Amino acid sequence: MVERATENEDLITVQLNGSGRGWYSNWVNPGAAGPQNWETFHLDQVIPFVDTNLRTKADRANRAVAGHSMGGFGAFHYAEHRPELFSHVGSFLGGLDMRNSEVRAAVTTTLVNPASGIPTVNADAVFGSPIWPFDGIWNAQSPAHHVEKLRGMGVAL
Incomplete structure (x- = not known):
């Protein structure tokens, strides 16, 4: 799908x-x-590997990040953590509110469900405990709560 959408x-x-x-x-x-x-x-x-080995325009103005579902979270997560790398960000059906209990359930399910890979890992493996008051990392990593870092970027949802 990406190849067809960008072929020209x-x-x-x-x-x-x-x-x-x-x-x-x-x-x-x-x-x-x-x-x-x-x-x-x-x-x-x-990113440095791609820029070294392909004919890229290796600067913020010519780099975007986007993703679907978990990748949509990742796109916003990366753009907020490293805004100097990207001029555009897109999330398509991404779980951006890590404070939302349904998003937390989706994340933890991917960790403990064998369909996501074997061996499974604990529900606290990525962001620590999802339970208040021990959920500080979940809150700190919530893209929906740090959008000020995207100021000046093109944003697609």
């Missing part, structure tokens, strides 16, 4: 995988899964 455009698209449960984040409590530093890998390794 002068651009390069890179589609990153959230690994079924990566949540485009550096996990705070990975347990036996070991370090899961998806944000660091994508932003500090993949």
Whole structure:
């Protein structure tokens, strides 16, 4: 679908995988899964690799990030954490309100459900405990509550 949508455009698209449960984040409590530093890998390794090996315009003005579902969360998460990298951000059906109990349930389900990958991990693996008053990381990572960092970017929902 992305290839068809962009076939007549002068651009390069890179589609990153959230690994079924990566949540485009550096996990705070990975347990036996070991370090899961998806944000660091994508932003500090993949982007420079692409810019080094493809004919990109390697600056903020010519870079966008977008995603669907978990990827929509990841797009906003990345754009808010590293606004110097992106001029446009898009989220299509992404769970952006990490303070919402339904979004938390969706996230934790991907962690404990074998359909997202085996072995499963604990519900607190990515963002720590989802239960108040121990949910500070969930709140801090909630894209819906940090939109001021997107000022000056093109935003698509």
